Amino acid sequence: MVALAGCKRDEIDFGGEEVPVRFESEPPGASVDVDGKPLCPQTPCTKALTAGRHKVVVRRDCDGATAYERIKVSASDKLFRFQLEPRWAGLKVSAEDMSGNAVEARILVDGKVVGTTPANVKVLVCSMEVVVRGPDGMEFQRALALKPGEVTTVKGGLCPKGMAYIPGGSFNMGSNHGPSDEKPIHKVSVRSFCIDRTEHAESDGRPTVRVDWNRAKQICESEGKRLPTEAEWEFAARGTGR
Numbered sequence: 001m002v003a004l005a006g007c008k009r010d011e012i013d014f015g016g017e018e019v020p021v022r023f024e025s026e027p028p029g030a031s032v033d034v035d036g037k038p039l040c041p042q043t044p045c046t047k048a049l050t051a052g053r054h055k056v057v058v059r060r061d062c063d064g065a066t067a068y069e070r071i072k073v074s075a076s077d078k079l080f081r082f083q084l085e086p087r088w089a090g091l092k093v094s095a096e097d098m099s100g101n102a103v104e105a106r107i108l109v110d111g112k113v114v115g116t117t118p119a120n121v122k123v124l125v126c127s128m129e130v131v132v133r134g135p136d137g138m139e140f141q142r143a144l145a146l147k148p149g150e151v152t153t154v155k156g157g158l159c160p161k162g163m164a165y166i167p168g169g170s171f172n173m174g175s176n177h178g179p180s181d182e183k184p185i186h187k188v189s190v191r192s193f194c195i196d197r198t199e200h201a202e203s204d205g206r207p208t209v210r211v212d213w214n215r216a217k218q219i220c221e222s223e224g225k226r227l228p229t230e231a232e233w234e235f236a237a238r239g240t241g242r
Contacts, residue, residue, distance in 0.1 A: 018048040019073050025058050025082045033057040049073045058082040062126040087125045090151035094118040095132045095158055098192055105134035134158040140165050159194035166236050168192040188231045195236050
């Protein structure tokens with residue numbers, strides 16, 4: 001449960017006779033607005049309201065769940081409970097290895113395990129990230145932008161942490177007007193591969209620079225990796241606009 005934040009009584013001056021009222025919601029952690037003004041940042045909370053009728057909005061910003069209700073406050077009123085219905089979205093998640101074979105891996109949404117690939121899972125629309133983790137520290141992650149009631153498909157290849165999966169494909173490489181070793185434009189196909197998300201860094205965190213191909217090859221091999229081929233590098237650098 002989210003820790004409750006206190007509310008200062010002098011945030012709002014309702015004027016007139018005040019009656020202490022307690023607001024609760026299921027699930028808890030909702031903000032409470034009364035007559036268009038913020039009253040309490042999180043439920044449950046107890047605040048003083050002027051006796052009379054008020055429009056109350058109880059909302060959880062994360063999942064968009066909202067309750068609207070007009071209440072009548074009198075000296076006998078003590079407690080108002082609101083049932084909030086969260087908004088849900090679907091995720092269809094699958095993972096594959098470097099050979100394109102389906103693999104079993106854990107699915108984590110915002111750090112919480114929700115299933116194992118392949119799977120269809122229901123998550124809150126406010127979910128921000130899905131991480132799929134396989135054996136030997138292999139994983140992939142995706143940022144989420146979900147819509148209520150819709151199913152989003154997430155498919156990816158597993159790579160060591162810190163590396164990005166590049167699905168295999170074909171693209172036009174070279175030039176008809178550049179150096180002779182780039183002519184002519186020709187179609188090149190590459191298999192799926194993993195590539196580091198960031199440059200290789202020295203012990204001080206700065207990118208490794210001023211090394212020749214042989215030294216770069218040695219550095220990669222010392223970490224159990226390899227240099228990408230020219231075609232792989234260009235294919236990855238082009239992104240989706242190939």
